[in-house]
Amino acid sequence: MPNFKLVEESAKKIINMEVRGASRIARFAAETLKEFAKTVEKDFDENMRKASEILMNTRPTAVSLFNAINYVMMYKGENDEEKKADAIRRAEEFIRWVDTAKQKIGEIGAKRIKDGWTILTHCNSSTALMVIKTAFRQGKNIEVIATESRPRYQGHLTVKELAGEGIPTTLIVDSAVRYFMKDVDCVIVGADTITVNGALINKIGTSQIALCARESRVPFMVCAETYKFSPATLFGELVVIEERDAREVAPEEILNLGVKVRNPAFDVTPREYIDLIVTEIGAIPPEMAYVIIRERLGYGLEMGELKVSAKHFD
Numbered sequence: 001m002p003n004f005k006l007v008e009e010s011a012k013k014i015i016n017m018e019v020r021g022a023s024r025i026a027r028f029a030a031e032t033l034k035e036f037a038k039t040v041e042k043d044f045d046e047n048m049r050k051a052s053e054i055l056m057n058t059r060p061t062a063v064s065l066f067n068a069i070n071y072v073m074m075y076k077g078e079n080d081e082e083k084k085a086d087a088i089r090r091a092e093e094f095i096r097w098v099d100t101a102k103q104k105i106g107e108i109g110a111k112r113i114k115d116g117w118t119i120l121t122h123c124n125s126s127t128a129l130m131v132i133k134t135a136f137r138q139g140k141n142i143e144v145i146a147t148e149s150r151p152r153y154q155g156h157l158t159v160k161e162l163a164g165e166g167i168p169t170t171l172i173v174d175s176a177v178r179y180f181m182k183d184v185d186c187v188i189v190g191a192d193t194i195t196v197n198g199a200l201i202n203k204i205g206t207s208q209i210a211l212c213a214r215e216s217r218v219p220f221m222v223c224a225e226t227y228k229f230s231p232a233t234l235f236g237e238l239v240v241i242e243e244r245d246a247r248e249v250a251p252e253e254i255l256n257l258g259v260k261v262r263n264p265a266f267d268v269t270p271r272e273y274i275d276l277i278v279t280e281i282g283a284i285p286p287e288m289a290y291v292i293i294r295e296r297l298g299y300g301l302e303m304g305e306l307k308v309s310a311k312h313f314d
């Protein structure tokens with residue numbers, strides 16, 4: 001029997017943010033599809049399609065979820081048995097992509113961090129933290145300023161992780177970024193999605209930090225695996241910004257007043273504010289986003305037509 005309960009449970013974990021962070025969500029979706037595929041005995045295409053739809057309808061902004069599901073769903077085979085084996089293989093391949101990419105980004109990004117620097121980070125990006133931790137492990141004497149990242153306080157996860165590594169870390173409220181920017185040598189953040197024109201979609205507040213960094217001439221570095229680039233934006237689609245429950249922001253007492261409370265989870269930082277995007281295949285300017293979508297993800301504009309070709313990770 002196809003185990004849809006497993007898929008529903010995974011979807012719930014993504015929605016309530018028990019599993020969060022763009023790359024963890026992607027990895028978890030691939031793992032779920034792999035485990036689900038093992039339970040399918042007939043009508044493989046139909047069951048896999050249903051399972052991917054359930055996972056896809058969880059959080060709309062991080063393209064990593066789409067790319068993970070899409071990657072697994074490009075399985076091939078003459079019959080259900082072959083399809084199942086290929087889907088499982090592809091899920092495992094995607095999971096390896098997630099794990100190896102983070103390591104590589106850590107190594108590449110750490111080269112850009114100088115001894116004695118103070119780095120500001122926002123939210124809780126495992127990829128951005130990998131860069132910071134790699135630099136620290138190389139013996140660079142660095143400090144971190146971390147924003148609390150309201151309303152979900154992912155900044156608390158960040159400071160716990162950095163403190164666990166022994167990295168001197170200061171926690172600040174989101175609105176104190178400009179106050180502290182004079183002490184910052186570099187901003188390093190993660191990514192939920194990079195669009196074809198090189199814009200960054202990341203945790204709400206990121207664009208204000210970028211603006212402030214630009215004002216102070218502080219370099220702004222983004223850490224993003226190539227599966228965080230959005231092929232759909234090449235086809236003219238806009239990235240949907242997730243708007244979460246108002247109760248995450250305001251207590252009942254406020255909500256009862258009937259005031260409108262808005263809670264967008266992400267915002268857009270235009271490419272002009274980004275100095276560098278560190279991917280697992282190199283540190284690139286945001287202007288190279290189209291090249292990543294074409295060469296790495298296999299979607300391109302060819303002979304004046306939109307052409308999609310499924311690429312494999314190598």
Ligand SMILES: O=P(O)(O)OC[C@H]1O[C@H](OP(=O)(O)O)[C@H](O)[C@@H]1O
Nearest residue numbers: 020021022023125126127190191203
């Ligand atoms: O993949 P990694 O680098 O771990 O995280 C990337 C991004 O995912 C998070 O979103 P959320 O907390 O799930 O809403 C943050 O916006 C973070 O910058």
